[in-house]
Amino acid sequence: MRYIYPLFAAWCLLSPLLAGSSTAAQKTNIVVILVDDMGYGDPGCFNPQSKIPTPHIDSLAREGMRFTDAHAPGPLCHMSRYGLLTGRYPFRTDVTRWPTEPLIEPGQMTIASLAKSNGYRTAMVGKWHVGFHEDGDYEKPLQGGPLDCGFDSYFGMRASTDIPPYFFIRGDRAVSPPTDFLDQEFPGNWSRVRGRRLLEGNISPDMNLKDVLPRFTEEAVKVIDDYAQSSERASQPLMLYLAYPSPHSPWLPNDEFVGKSGAGLYGDFVMTVDAQIGRILNSLDNANMSENTLLVFTSDNGPCWYEEDTKSLGHDAAGGLRGMKADAWEAGHRMPFIVRWPGCVAPESVSDQTICFTDLLATFAAVIDVKIPDNAGPDSFNLLPVLTGEQPEERPIRGPVVMRSGSSHMLIRWGDWKLINRLGSGGFSDPKHIQPGPGDPEGQLYNLADDLGETRNLYAEHPEIVARLTTEMDRIIDAGRSRRINADERFRSSHGQGSSF
Numbered sequence: 001m002r003y004i005y006p007l008f009a010a011w012c013l014l015s016p017l018l019a020g021s022s023t024a025a026q027k028t029n030i031v032v033i034l035v036d037d038m039g040y041g042d043p044g045c046f047n048p049q050s051k052i053p054t055p056h057i058d059s060l061a062r063e064g065m066r067f068t069d070a071h072a073p074g075p076l077c078h079m080s081r082y083g084l085l086t087g088r089y090p091f092r093t094d095v096t097r098w099p100t101e102p103l104i105e106p107g108q109m110t111i112a113s114l115a116k117s118n119g120y121r122t123a124m125v126g127k128w129h130v131g132f133h134e135d136g137d138y139e140k141p142l143q144g145g146p147l148d149c150g151f152d153s154y155f156g157m158r159a160s161t162d163i164p165p166y167f168f169i170r171g172d173r174a175v176s177p178p179t180d181f182l183d184q185e186f187p188g189n190w191s192r193v194r195g196r197r198l199l200e201g202n203i204s205p206d207m208n209l210k211d212v213l214p215r216f217t218e219e220a221v222k223v224i225d226d227y228a229q230s231s232e233r234a235s236q237p238l239m240l241y242l243a244y245p246s247p248h249s250p251w252l253p254n255d256e257f258v259g260k261s262g263a264g265l266y267g268d269f270v271m272t273v274d275a276q277i278g279r280i281l282n283s284l285d286n287a288n289m290s291e292n293t294l295l296v297f298t299s300d301n302g303p304c305w306y307e308e309d310t311k312s313l314g315h316d317a318a319g320g321l322r323g324m325k326a327d328a329w330e331a332g333h334r335m336p337f338i339v340r341w342p343g344c345v346a347p348e349s350v351s352d353q354t355i356c357f358t359d360l361l362a363t364f365a366a367v368i369d370v371k372i373p374d375n376a377g378p379d380s381f382n383l384l385p386v387l388t389g390e391q392p393e394e395r396p397i398r399g400p401v402v403m404r405s406g407s408s409h410m411l412i413r414w415g416d417w418k419l420i421n422r423l424g425s426g427g428f429s430d431p432k433h434i435q436p437g438p439g440d441p442e443g444q445l446y447n448l449a450d451d452l453g454e455t456r457n458l459y460a461e462h463p464e465i466v467a468r469l470t471t472e473m474d475r476i477i478d479a480g481r482s483r484r485i486n487a488d489e490r491f492r493s494s495h496g497q498g499s500s501f
Contacts, residue, residue: 027237027292028237028292028293028294028341028367028368029237029238029239029240029289029292029293029294030111030115030120030237030238030239030240030293030294030295030296030364030367031238031239031240031241031242031280031284031293031294031295031296032084032111032239032240032241032242032295032296032360033242033244033277033280033295033296033297033298034081034084034126034241034242034243034244034298034299034300035244035246035247035273035277035297035298035299035300036077036127036160036243036244036245036246036247036248036299036300037246037247037248037249037299037300037301037302037303037304037325038247038270038273038299038303038317038336039299039302039303039305039317039318039319039324039331039336040302040317040318040319040321040331040334040335040336041315041316041317041318041319041320041321042054042270042303042317042319042336043057043058043061043274043336044057044058045057045058045060045061045062045066045336045338046061046066046068046319046336047316047319047320049316050263050315050319051261051262051263051267051313051314051315052261052262052263052267052270052271052274052315053260053261053271053274054270054271054274055274055278056274056275056277056278056281057274057277057297057336057338059281060281060295060297060338060340061338061348062347062348063340063342063347063348064295064338064339064340064341064345064347064349065338065339065340065345065346065349065350065351065386065387066336066337066338066349066350066351067337067338067339067350067351067352067353067355068350068351068352069334069351069352069353069354069355070298070334070335070336070337070355070356070357071333071334071335071354071355071356071357071401071403071413072084072299072300072301072333072335072356072357072403073089073090073356073357073358073379073403074089074090074091074095074301074333074403074404074405074406075301075302075325075326075327075328075332075333075403075405075406075427076301076325076326076406077127077129077159077160077248077300077301078090078095078098078103078129078130078131078159079095079301079403079404080300080301080357081127081128081129081130081243081300082095082103082104082130083356083357083358083379084111084300084357084358084360085104085110085111085112085130085149086104086108086109086110086358086361086377087109087111087358087359087360087361087362087372087376087377087378087379087380088108088358088377088378088379088380089358089378089379089402089403089482090103090403090404091402091403091404091410091477092378092379092480097131098129098130098131098159099131099134100131100133100134100135101131101133101134101144102130102131102132102133102143102144102145102148102149103130103131104130104131104144104149106144106148108149108376109361109372109373109376109377110149110150110361111150111239111241111360111361111364112124112146112149112150112151112239112241113149113150114150114361114364114365114368114370114372114376115150115237115239115364115368116150116151116152116239117150118368118370119235119236119237120236120237120238120239120368121152121227121232121236121237121238121239122150122151122152122153122238122239122241123151123152123153123154123223123227123238123239123240123241124146124151124153124154124155124156124240124241124242124243125154125155125156125216125219125220125223125240125241125242125243126156126157126216126220126241126242126243126244126245127156127157127159127160127243127244127245128145128146128154128156128157128158128159128169128243129158129159129160129243131144131145132144132145132158134158138165138167138174138177138178139174139177141172141173142158142169142172142173142174143172145169145172147171147172148172151241153171153223154169154170154171154172155168155169155170155216155219156168156169156216156243157169157212157245160245160248161209161212161245161246161248161249161250161252162197162198162199162248162249162250163199164178164182164199164200164201164202164203165178165201165202165203165204166178166182166201166202166203166204166207166209167203167204167207168204168206168207168215174204175204175206176204176205176206176207177204178201178202178203178204179202179204179205180202180203180204180205181200181201181202181203182198182199182200182201182202182203182209183198183200184197184198184199184200185197185198186198188265190251190265193249193304194249194251194266194304195249195250195251195265196250196251196252196265197249197250198250209250209252210252212245212246213244213245213246213252213272213273213276214254214276216242216244216245216276217276217279217280220240220242220280220283221279221280221283223238223240224238224240224280224283224284224287224289225283225287227287228287228288228289238289239364242280244273244276246269246272246273247266247269247270247272247273249304251265251266251268251269252269253265253268253269253271253272254272254275257269257271257272257275262313262314262315263313263315263317264309264313266303266305266309266317267313267315277297290342291342291343292342293340293341294339294340294341294344294345294367295339295340295341296337296338296339296360297336297337297338297339297340298335298336298337298338298357299335299336300335301325301326301332301333301335302318302321302323302324302325302326302327302331302332302333302334302335303317303318303324303325303331304324304325304428305317305318305324305331306324318331319331320452320453321334321452321453322429322453322454322455323425323427323428323429323454324427324428324429325406325427325428326405326406326407326425326426326427326428327405327406327425327426327427327428327429328405328409328411328420328425328426328427328444329420329425329427329429329454330448330452330454332405332406332425332427333403335357337355339387341387344387344388345387345388346389349389351386351393352393353383353386353391353393353396353397353398354396354398354401354413354415355381355383355386355397355398356379356381356398356401358377358379358380358381359380359381359382359383359398360380361376361377361380362377362380362381362382362383362483363380363381363382363383363384363387365377365382366382366384367384377483378480378481378482378483379402379481379482379483380483381397381398381399381483382397383397383398385397396415399414399476399482399483400412400413400414400472400473400476400482401413402473402476402477402482405420405425405426405427406426406427406428407426407427407432407433408422408426409421409422409424409425409426409427410422410473410477412469412472412473412476413448414469414472416447416448416449416450417445417446417447417448417465417469418444418445418446418447418448418454419443419444419445419459419465419466419469419470419473420443420444420445421442421443421470421473422434422442422443422444423435423436423440423441423442423443423444441457441459441460442459443459443466444457444459445457445458445459445461445462445465445466445469446458
């Protein structure tokens with residue numbers, strides 16, 4: 001059952017006026033919690049058959065809105081983060097530059113710079129993974145990172161806990177340069193890309209990879225506590241972006257969760273992540289901030305989970321979707337996504353709207369009550385009417401979602417239809433790439449309303465839909481933006497329910 005609460009929408013719109021200040025709407029705090037490689041089927045609130053207890057994530061769904069059709073802007077870590085921060089599809093830049101160059105350009109608007117320019121204190125904790133200017137000298141400042149992209153403070157690390165060099169960063173400086181060396185280790189029976197494995201490389205003397213997850217929680221709690229005790233709290237709202245590097249491998253669960261899930265080492269690590277999220281929620285409660293905070297929870301891309309894992313453990317991290325991380329198939333980019341905002345988002349509400357992480361920029365601008373410039377967030381659509389219950393479910397809130405897979409496949413999702421321009425997964429799943437033979441379809445077309453598992457390729461049966469989707473995808477790619485004046489109105493009026501052409 002889907003719920004719409006007009007009274008919630010009315011209160012959200014009316015509360016700034018009742019407060020007697022045009023800036024009252026800016027007093028809403030914003031917290032984004034992004035986890036890493038957690039699948040659609042891991043949290044119990046998205047998959048009742050999940051073998052992993054996730055009580056804290058589930059509590060967010062009970063207290064807020066659960067989105068069933070939310071998509072990362074790309075099915076890999078750096079792609080997803082770039083789109084979330086900038087409101088721009090990651091295929092529009094060369095994301096392969098991230099190891100040595102920033103992906104975010106100087107002056108490019110981010111969710112942080114938007115908030116900061118409108119009076120927010122902005123903080124980030126965790127995994128950056130969208131690039132610094134790096135030349136291997138970690139004694140000097142790291143340029144192009146969070147401090148240069150709108151964040152007042154930062155504590156985290158450059159990328160994943162399996163991408164050396166490993167070291168903590170505070171502000172724009174390495175806390176301790178990576179002068180030690182971590183030996184390679186592959187214990188257990190998991191594959192070389194998963195499990196409790198450690199990849200060799202330089203590491204700072206103050207870092208133990210098992211301690212990274214709780215350390216980030218401690219830093220985020222400190223941000224919240226310091227803000228709650230500050231004299232500016234009454235006039236300056238907080239934006240916190242907490243980007244956990246877990247449950248991405250190496251899977252290093254806390255001892256108290258080892259053997260406690262029904263999904264092996266991975267499930268134990270997901271339980272560890274959920275417990276850390278619980279600490280953040282408790283911190284917000286203790287600071288009396290929960291009632292005035294818009295909190296977004298999601299994962300950056302799909303899980304690294306194979307069919308044999310599902311068969312052996314009885315747990316499907318993909319939640320019945322096809323594929324995994326990096327794929328053009330749904331499990332690569334359809335993500336668990338929850339928004340909790342007391343008084344504005346109805347508890348236990350569910351939305352089937354097709355949305356994308358790029359939409360956070362325009363949505364936060366609407367929450368703050370400002371207009372983003374035309375040259376910012378080119379692929380960002382305002383989701384506020386969905387959050388407040390004003391948007392009818394049958395009326396799409398945004399235009400098509402377009403993305404590139406982990407390799408070269410391009411896809412477009414428009415209404416119930418999804419087109420992938422090549423054969424194969426385009427990512428980690430086999431077959432990755434298929435060269436069409438004589439008479440074979442050149443790409444893939446699925447009607448997700450009837451076939452969410454992407455089992456029936458309708459490419460050859462509906463050439464007119466293939467042509468229409470291809471034209472629209474090419475238009476969005478060539479235009480350099482999908483959000484333009486009246487673009488969403490054009491889309492809605494032409495395809496009211498988004499299910500047919």
